[in-house]
Amino acid sequence: MQADLVVVGSGLFGLTIAERAATELGLNVVVLDRRGHIGGNAYTEKEKATGIEVHVYGAHLFHTSNERVWAYVNQFTSFTNYVHRVFTRHNGEVFPMPINLGTINQFLHAALSPQEARDWVREQAGELAGTDPENLNDKGIQLIGRPLYEAFIKYYTGKQWQTDPKDLSASIIRRLPVRYTYDSRYFNDTHEGLPTEGYTAWFERMVDNPKIEVRLDTDFFAEGELGRARVLGQVPVVYTGPIDRYFDYAEGELKWRTLDFEKEVLPIEDFQGCAVMNYPDLDVDFTRIHEFRHFHPERDYTKDATVIMREYSRFAGRSDEPYYPVNTDEDRATLLRYRDRVKEEKTILFGGRLGSYKYYDMHMAIGSALTMFENKIKPHFVSGEAFVSGGVDA
Numbered sequence: 001m002q003a004d005l006v007v008v009g010s011g012l013f014g015l016t017i018a019e020r021a022a023t024e025l026g027l028n029v030v031v032l033d034r035r036g037h038i039g040g041n042a043y044t045e046k047e048k049a050t051g052i053e054v055h056v057y058g059a060h061l062f063h064t065s066n067e068r069v070w071a072y073v074n075q076f077t078s079f080t081n082y083v084h085r086v087f088t089r090h091n092g093e094v095f096p097m098p099i100n101l102g103t104i105n106q107f108l109h110a111a112l113s114p115q116e117a118r119d120w121v122r123e124q125a126g127e128l129a130g131t132d133p134e135n136l137n138d139k140g141i142q143l144i145g146r147p148l149y150e151a152f153i154k155y156y157t158g159k160q161w162q163t164d165p166k167d168l169s170a171s172i173i174r175r176l177p178v179r180y181t182y183d184s185r186y187f188n189d190t191h192e193g194l195p196t197e198g199y200t201a202w203f204e205r206m207v208d209n210p211k212i213e214v215r216l217d218t219d220f221f222a223e224g225e226l227g228r229a230r231v232l233g234q235v236p237v238v239y240t241g242p243i244d245r246y247f248d249y250a251e252g253e254l255k256w257r258t259l260d261f262e263k264e265v266l267p268i269e270d271f272q273g274c275a276v277m278n279y280p281d282l283d284v285d286f287t288r289i290h291e292f293r294h295f296h297p298e299r300d301y302t303k304d305a306t307v308i309m310r311e312y313s314r315f316a317g318r319s320d321e322p323y324y325p326v327n328t329d330e331d332r333a334t335l336l337r338y339r340d341r342v343k344e345e346k347t348i349l350f351g352g353r354l355g356s357y358k359y360y361d362m363h364m365a366i367g368s369a370l371t372m373f374e375n376k377i378k379p380h381f382v383s384g385e386a387f388v389s390g391g392v393d394a
């Protein structure tokens with residue numbers, strides 16, 4: 001196929017760009033991925049022995065309050081009415097997470113009212129009460145007070161990031177709601193659910209168009225027909241791999257966290273009674289255990305077996321999959337140097353979690369791809385505007 005546009009990476013950012021460009025503009029799009037499947041980190045597959053849908057790169061829960069994104073994704077899949085609730089196992093007891101009135105009262109063996117709980121947290125937050133700190137440590141203490149921070153956040157964050165929480169952004173902890181009611185939903189968004197027929201069916205529908213060609217096991221940095229040396233400057237490119245890798249780490253390495261997963265099929269119906277159990281204490285090395293059957297209570301899964309997956313976190317080396325941007329001050333300075341380099345590129349746009357070094361959730365990756373399509377790709381192909389005018393989808 002003669003390509004009008006090459007998309008590097010078939011995660012949700014790349015799939016959205018490819019789908020829009022082919023469907024709305026009728027362009028011939030080639031999507032390449034170095035992995036053997038589409039969907040990026042949101043990819044799932046059925047575990048062979050049990051048929052249970054396993055989230056291969058860690059559990060993915062779809063949630064959004066963005067109506068444009070919600071309308072867009074509903075073209076390709078319907079969603080179940082699954083509502084995510086997480087539990088956390090601290091000192092031999094199981095508490096609801098994120099922190100809510102139930103967590104606080106169980107922690108204190110008390111029956112505080114919402115106002116009494118607020119007053120107690122404010123007292124425990126000490127000098128940080130009423131402030132709006134920018135680092136995770138102080139923000140965590142300000143939000144929930146020291147005792148809850150030390151029980152549920154401090155060591156989990158230590159395992160997840162291995163970085164001084166004073167060097168981590170407060171935005172990481174702001175992902176979690178704190179509620180003075182017994183509402184224990186993990187997310188606050190208007191829409192939430194799991195794709196009824198699974199993530200892979202959703203992604204396949206996005207590329208089910210003769211104008212889209214998907215090439216798997218194809219690395220943009222390898223030699224070959226679709227390698228950088230042959231493509232760049234010939235065809236416009238949207239690149240969703242790591243930004244530092246694209247520039248051969250010339251401005252230094254951005255820090256990423258990667259995960260190791262330990263999957264087990266157990267000959268029992270139910271291991272932990274919920275989809276995700278967090279482990280915030282130091283006596284276990286992993287951060288959480290996923291049990292996939294609980295994501296789809298509506299499915300008729302076998303009662304003879306269940307699939308669990310323990311999640312361990314560590315710094316990513318160059319050959320590991322980068323998952324989470326650590327985003328310290330040093331990383332942000334490095335990123336700015338890469339953004340200057342991006343400005344010199346004329347035929348390639350950078351986007352997605354890896355290409356923009358942002359802790360995007362799925363709906364954010366899709367939303368930012370829709371914006372890139374409207375603001376950059378469409379004007380280029382429809383009105384002949386320059387493909388690149390600023391580079392990273394910031």
Ligand code: FAD
Binds near residue numbers: 010034039062324
């Ligand atoms: P990715 O999904 O990372 O896709 C990038 C693709 O580019 C990959 O397939 C990669 O193989 C390919 N690629 C990279 N370099 C090259 C190259 N040189 N040549 C060819 N291909 C290349 N979001 C939620 O909304 N809810 C969740 O519950 C949730 N849980 C998550 C849990 C974990 C453990 C992780 C890591 C992420 C989670 N996310 C979640 C975020 C979600 O995975 C991302 O928002 C989404 O995957 C971003 O899509 P993307 O296309 O930007 O990146």
Ligand code: UDP
Binds near residue numbers: 154156175
């Ligand atoms: N976190 C924590 N304890 C928990 C859950 C989360 O300390 O039980 C902190 C931790 O720093 C984590 C962040 O909150 O990285 C965001 O959690 P989330 O569950 O949103 O992370 P993700 O699902 O993206 O790994």
